[in-house]
Amino acid sequence: MKPIKKVLLHNAVVSEIISYIQSNALKEGDKLPTERNLASFLNVSRPIVREALKILEANEIIKIKHGSGIFVNKLDPMFFSRYLADDDEKALLLRLKELAESRLMLETFAAIEASKVATPQQIKELYDHESSENLNLQLMDENDVEKPYVNLEFEILITKIYGNPFLLDFHKKINELWKLNYTALDTNSFSKEIRHNDHIQIIMAIENKDKKAIEKAVSSHITKIISACTALIEKK
Amino acid sequence: MKPIKKVLLHNAVVSEIISYIQSNALKEGDKLPTERNLASFLNVSRPIVREALKILEANEIIKIKHGSGIFVNKLDPMFFSRYLADDDEKALLLRLKELAESRLMLETFAAIEASKVATPQQIKELYDHESSENLNLQLMDENDVEKPYVNLEFEILITKIYGNPFLLDFHKKINELWKLNYTALDTNSFSKEIRHNDHIQIIMAIENKDKKAIEKAVSSHITKIISACTALIEKK
DNA sequence: TTTGTAAAATTGGTCATACCTATTACCAAT
DNA sequence: ATTGGTAATAGGTATGACCAATTTTACAAA
Numbered sequence: 001m002k003p004i005k006k007v008l009l010h011n012a013v014v015s016e017i018i019s020y021i022q023s024n025a026l027k028e029g030d031k032l033p034t035e036r037n038l039a040s041f042l043n044v045s046r047p048i049v050r051e052a053l054k055i056l057e058a059n060e061i062i063k064i065k066h067g068s069g070i071f072v073n074k075l076d077p078m079f080f081s082r083y084l085a086d087d088d089e090k091a092l093l094l095r096l097k098e099l100a101e102s103r104l105m106l107e108t109f110a111a112i113e114a115s116k117v118a119t120p121q122q123i124k125e126l127y128d129h130e131s132s133e134n135l136n137l138q139l140m141d142e143n144d145v146e147k148p149y150v151n152l153e154f155e156i157l158i159t160k161i162y163g164n165p166f167l168l169d170f171h172k173k174i175n176e177l178w179k180l181n182y183t184a185l186d187t188n189s190f191s192k193e194i195r196h197n198d199h200i201q202i203i204m205a206i207e208n209k210d211k212k213a214i215e216k217a218v219s220s221h222i223t224k225i226i227s228a229c230t231a232l233i234e235k236k
Numbered sequence: 237m238k239p240i241k242k243v244l245l246h247n248a249v250v251s252e253i254i255s256y257i258q259s260n261a262l263k264e265g266d267k268l269p270t271e272r273n274l275a276s277f278l279n280v281s282r283p284i285v286r287e288a289l290k291i292l293e294a295n296e297i298i299k300i301k302h303g304s305g306i307f308v309n310k311l312d313p314m315f316f317s318r319y320l321a322d323d324d325e326k327a328l329l330l331r332l333k334e335l336a337e338s339r340l341m342l343e344t345f346a347a348i349e350a351s352k353v354a355t356p357q358q359i360k361e362l363y364d365h366e367s368s369e370n371l372n373l374q375l376m377d378e379n380d381v382e383k384p385y386v387n388l389e390f391e392i393l394i395t396k397i398y399g400n401p402f403l404l405d406f407h408k409k410i411n412e413l414w415k416l417n418y419t420a421l422d423t424n425s426f427s428k429e430i431r432h433n434d435h436i437q438i439i440m441a442i443e444n445k446d447k448k449a450i451e452k453a454v455s456s457h458i459t460k461i462i463s464a465c466t467a468l469i470e471k472k
Numbered sequence: 473t474t475t476g477t478a479a480a481a482t483t484g485g486t487c488a489t490a491c492c493t494a495t496t497a498c499c500a501a502t
Numbered sequence: 503a504t505t506g507g508t509a510a511t512a513g514g515t516a517t518g519a520c521c522a523a524t525t526t527t528a529c530a531a532a
Contacts, residue, residue: 008302009486010290034512045487047283050514051290054246058294066244066513067494074412098402101349105403109341166334167341170406242494245515270483281516286485302484303523 009044013052016042018061021072032062032070096181097226102174104222106167107155111214114161115206122161126203129157130196152178154199158206194224245280249288252278254297257308264310268298271306332417333462338410340458342403343391347450350397351442358397362439365393366432388414390435394442430460 017032032038035053039046053070056062063071133154152175159171198221205213253268268274271289275282289306292298299307369390388411395407434457441449 035514036512047286047488048486050283051287051485054287054290055294058291064513065495067496067511069495069512095402098400101400102403102406105341105345109345113337164334164337166331167338170338271485272483283517284515287514289484300484301524303482304525305483 009048010051010055013038013042013044013049014055017052017056021061021075026072028072028074030072032072034069096178097230099174099178099181100222100226103155103178104219104226106171106174107158107222108215108218110155110159110162110164110167110171111202111206111218112211113164114158115209115211115214117163118161118206123203123207126154126157126161126206130154130199130203133196158202195221245284246287246291249274249278249280249285250291253288253292257297262308264308266308268306268308328417332414333466335410335414335417336458336462339391339414340455340462342407342410343394343458344451344454346391346395346398346400346403346407347438347442347454348447349400350394351445351447351450353399354397354442359439359443362390362393362397362442366390366435366439369432394438431457 017038020026020032026032033041035046035049039049042049053062053064057064060073061075063073065071133151156168156171156175159168162168198217201217202214202221205217253274256262256268262268269277271282271285275285278285289298289300293300296309299309301307369387392404392407392411395404398404434453437453438450438457441453
């Protein structure tokens with residue numbers, strides 16, 4: 001037996017409206033059907049449509065104007081990319097490489113800035129997180145072996161220490177896309193030991209406030225990933 | 237006469253729930269009152285509460301579980317500071333500073349990567365664009381003098397040479413926000429001559445594929461802006 | 473007493489309808 | 503042509519009923 005998919009209606013409506021915008025190529029300022037019409041078209045109640053619209057508005061996809069109508073905002077390509085599931089494999093790999101380069105840029109910068117402001121307590125938290133993560137991995141290894149492991153908590157922690165909310169959002173966006181596209185790579189190319197060691201190197205460099213060492217450590221960590229992507233792309 | 241403030245109920249409810257979380261110091265996993273109770277406490281209808289909850293869920297502040305309840309997510313305190321700092325001037329300047337740091341990171345990285353792949357033709361286009369821009373500015377000076385000048389075409393050109401579509405989108409996003417928030421700064425602190433000269437320095441560094449020089453040139457250009465923001469913030 | 477299971481209470485999900493309020497457009501009066 | 507009011511449109515809010523998932527309770531069996 002397979003698990004029964006349970007789709008909440010307001011989420012379904014969100015998807016429907018997004019594909020409506022895409023398939024009709026609506027641009028900034030274009031108007032959507034009225035709440036009542038949407039409810040009628042989609043065969044759901046108006047409160048459900050309104051909940052979906054609130055979600056879309058919170059994601060800055062639309063702008064609701066009382067008495068006037070529902071309007072499409074300037075589209076954020078990064079948001080929509082989440083819904084592009086029809087890419088071929090090569091395109092996915094290219095995208096993953098772009099993301100890896102973005103990670104290289106962001107994580108290097110964040111680590112350097114974090115090293116300038118990090119308190120001893122925060123450094124300790126990085127070490128703690130890494131060792132507990134490593135322990136969990138050791139245990140996981142024995143049970144479910146082939147589960148692809150994607151955990152970007154460590155990198156996020158560093159960006160949080162840096163403390164730029166705008167870039168933290170950006171980092172989360174990258175990670176979200178990363179996890180989605182990661183399945184394109186057959187397997188994690190690196191052992192958990194290498195990964196753990198890389199992280200320790202990065203923490204030490206941050207602790208020493210050594211810009212060169214940070215650049216080297218982050219670069220070494222991510223370059224492996226970029227190379228893996230490149231190699232896979234070449235083979236296609 | 238001042239415009240009459242019109243607060244939509246669901247937005248008011250969002251604020252109320254956020255301050256409820258804060259004042260009760262709720263942590264990850266803590267439970268909120270039921271929809272019906274929230275509606276009763278706040279004296280609004282249940283659909284309104286649900287709309288507010290959808291907004292909060294879209295912002296990853298809460299997690300709604302059917303049949304179980306409404307739970308507080310693991311939340312970074314940064315969201316709240318951003319959410320509550322609506323439109324006072326100091327918040328704007330902080331935001332601008334965050335953006336400036338983002339620009340520093342991105343434009344440095346893009347310029348370095350661009351220098352690795354740029355063709356002589358592309359370098360020439362950079363020079364051409366800059367000199368024609370400079371010419372336009374000379375002419376503009378005579379007519380509308382005090383129009384705040386915000387043009388980020390030059391920076392975008394470099395990112396285009398780099399060629400990472402994902403980061404190009406990100407760059408456009410930054411510029412868009414930059415233009416929106418720039419009005420918080422009373423005036424452009426730098427003469428057009430300084431700006432032009434900065435750009436020439438950057439192009440030359442790219443032409444020479446000199447990483448150090450690129451870092452220095454971009455940093456010098458943007459550091460002026462960051463300092464200006466910081467200075468203005470201190471004065472508040 | 474302990475434990476397994478089924479009923480009941482709790483809680484979020486959805487619907488239908490009625491009415492309020494802001495915008496816009498149109499038309500009449502000046 | 504401008505002004506000002508009015509009606510049509512479209513989003514905002516309220517109520518109450520019922521559905522569905524989850525948790526709790528109660529009770530019977532071991």
